[in-house]
Amino acid sequence: MNPTATSVKPRLHLQPDGENQEDVFVHFSAIVQARPGEFRNLDEGQRVRFRVEPSPKGPQAADVVRI
Numbered sequence: 001m002n003p004t005a006t007s008v009k010p011r012l013h014l015q016p017d018g019e020n021q022e023d024v025f026v027h028f029s030a031i032v033q034a035r036p037g038e039f040r041n042l043d044e045g046q047r048v049r050f051r052v053e054p055s056p057k058g059p060q061a062a063d064v065v066r067i
Contacts, residue, residue: 006039012042014050014061026061034066042066 013023030050031040042048042064048060 014048014064022059024059024061025055025057025067026050026064030060030062031064031066 012026012028014026015023015029026042028040031042033040047067048064050064052059053062054060
């Protein structure tokens with residue numbers, strides 16, 4: 001599953017495209033680096049692809065890639 005996010009909220013949550021889609025938490029370590037040593041960050045409104053995995057605290061993003 002590779003939904004696309006439309007925004008990033010201050011607590012690093014991704015908002016998937018589509019109606020009735022819940023925000024998904026993303027830990028900075030789930031952001032894939034384009035180059036070794038690159039800083040892992042996302043800007044508000046940045047488009048990304050990611051997978052959703054279950055976690056003890058609810059759905060969590062994995063393999064987050066900037067597009």
